[in-house]
Amino acid sequence: MSVSPGPRRRILLFAPLGIAAAAGAGFLVMLRGLSSGAYNPKGVPSALLGKPVPEFDLAGLVGADRPTLTAAMLRDLERPLLVNFFASWCVPCLIEHPQLMRLAADGVPIMGIAYKDKATEALGFLRKHGTPYQRIGVDLPGRVGIEWGLYGVPETYLIDRQGLIRWRYAGPLTEDVVKADVAPLLRRYA
Amino acid sequence: MMWRCILLLPLLLLATTAKAAVSDPADMLRDQAQEERARALGRELRCMVCQNQSIEDSDADLARDLRRIVREQVATGRTDREIMGYLHDRYGDFVLLRPPVRLTTLALWAMPVIALGLGATLIMVARRRSGAASILPPLSAAERARLVELEQDAQ
Numbered sequence: 236m237s238v239s240p241g242p243r244r245r246i247l248l249f250a251p252l253g254i255a256a257a258a259g260a261g262f263l264v265m266l267r268g269l270s271s272g273a274y275n276p277k278g279v280p281s282a283l284l285g286k287p288v289p290e291f292d293l294a295g296l297v298g299a300d301r302p303t304l305t306a307a308m309l310r311d312l313e314r315p316l317l318v319n320f321f322a323s324w325c326v327p328c329l330i331e332h333p334q335l336m337r338l339a340a341d342g343v344p345i346m347g348i349a350y351k352d353k354a355t356e357a358l359g360f361l362r363k364h365g366t367p368y369q370r371i372g373v374d375l376p377g378r379v380g381i382e383w384g385l386y387g388v389p390e391t392y393l394i395d396r397q398g399l400i401r402w403r404y405a406g407p408l409t410e411d412v413v414k415a416d417v418a419p420l421l422r423r424y425a
Numbered sequence: 426m427m428w429r430c431i432l433l434l435p436l437l438l439l440a441t442t443a444k445a446a447v448s449d450p451a452d453m454l455r456d457q458a459q460e461e462r463a464r465a466l467g468r469e470l471r472c473m474v475c476q477n478q479s480i481e482d483s484d485a486d487l488a489r490d491l492r493r494i495v496r497e498q499v500a501t502g503r504t505d506r507e508i509m510g511y512l513h514d515r516y517g518d519f520v521l522l523r524p525p526v527r528l529t530t531l532a533l534w535a536m537p538v539i540a541l542g543l544g545a546t547l548i549m550v551a552r553r554r555s556g557a558a559s560i561l562p563p564l565s566a567a568e569r570a571r572l573v574e575l576e577q578d579a580q
Contacts (some may be wrong), residue, residue: 279473282517289515349488377490384515386473386487 281392281403282384288318288398289382291370296349298358304346304372310398315424316344318392319368320380322352323360325388331407332364338413339367343421345373350380350388363390393417395424452489454496463499466508467492472520479522 268274283289288309296302309318319335321328339345347368349357354373374380384390386405393402402420403411410424454460464481470491472483480488480495491512498508512520524530564572 255574280517282513282515379484381490381494381515383486384517386516 253325271407279386279405281400283400284403286400288331288392288394288400289379291372291379291382293348293374293379296354296357296361296371296373298354299361299366299371301366301368301371304348304370308370309346309394312394312396312398314344314403315393315395315421316346318346318348318394320350320374320383320385320390321350321357322350322388323356324352328360328389329364332367333391333411334408334410335367336365338417343417348379348393349375350385351375351377352396379393391417393420393424452493452496454500459499460496462505463492463496466495466499466505469509469522470495470512471520472521473516491513 265274288306290306292305293303295301309316317338335345345367347366347370349371351374352360353375357371357373361371372379379383383390384403389407391404391408392400395401401424402416404416408417454463466534467481470480472478472480472485472488472491474485474487475483478488480491494511495508498511503511509521518524518527520529524533526534
């Protein structure tokens with residue numbers, strides 16, 4: 236008893252191929268996103284995007300020759316700026332440090348918050364590698380970090396002129412990130 | 426004997442991790458009911474560093490800080506909703522181990538239903554097809570005559 240393959244059977248025959256093609260297309264989109272940075276499987280979008288910087292008040296870093304940082308100083312700005320959470324014990328912070336120095340040299344205002352770092356050690360770190368920050372606050376208990384929704388160091392935030400958080404990057408800034416994200420965003424919110 | 430030990434190992438590990446989940450006793454609230462509440466809340470909150478553990482189960486620094494914040498707020502009499510809201514405002518949906526039902530999370534929540542429906546459809550299609558394959562050949566002339574005979578007998 237031979238059954239001739241009807242049109243429905245033929246459709247079923249091609250179904251696996253169609254599913255595989257769809258999955259392949261999806262995978263390709265994912266890979267593209269991965270390489271362009273548009274898709275980051277570990278990245279968590281900040282809950283504070285588009286919101287004003289949280290209220291905070293920090294002690295300054297004694298001996299750093301820089302004024303302290305409070306939330307009030309991040310409102311009504313002349314130009315957008317970066318807020319960078321760092322720590323002397325954090326290796327990725329050391330990796331991104333040259334990028335921060337370069338941005339500072341280009342005139343980008345950067346504010347630093349030493350996260351869970353003793354003042355003496357944060358100071359030692361900056362003396363050794365340079366201070367890219369215009370202002371520095373010390374968050375030894377890490378409570379201000381939590382107000383910002385921080386989950387590790389380094390993290391960098393871009394604040395627009397109205398004092399709204401426009402961008403957050405968790406992890407060390409690289410040349411590529413500066414080129415692809417920081418520079419265009421600074422221009423956009425200038 | 427060796428094998429028995431190996432088989433028991435996962436159970437042993439499970440038991441020890443369950444014990445290790447309790448945070449530093451110094452951080453625990455004195456009031457047992459409040460501590461229970463704080464723990465229940467903590468089990469609903471994701472540790473952002475390790476991502477697949479709750480803050481009650483994680484040893485990460487940030488998880489410890491968040492455990493403390495939850496306990497402080499429980500002690501000051503804030504409601505569960507206010508405490509979850511405090512963390513949700515700062516860390517977003519990702520901090521909730523049970524994400525809210527939204528358009529963007531609909532696929533996630535609907536997946537069990539979709540999977541069940543898909544499975545049921547597949548089974549039904551397979552059954553119908555196996556039924557179709559076993560269609561009997563038409564009756565022969567002799568069989569048809571016998572059927573008519575039987576039907577007449579029945580009347």
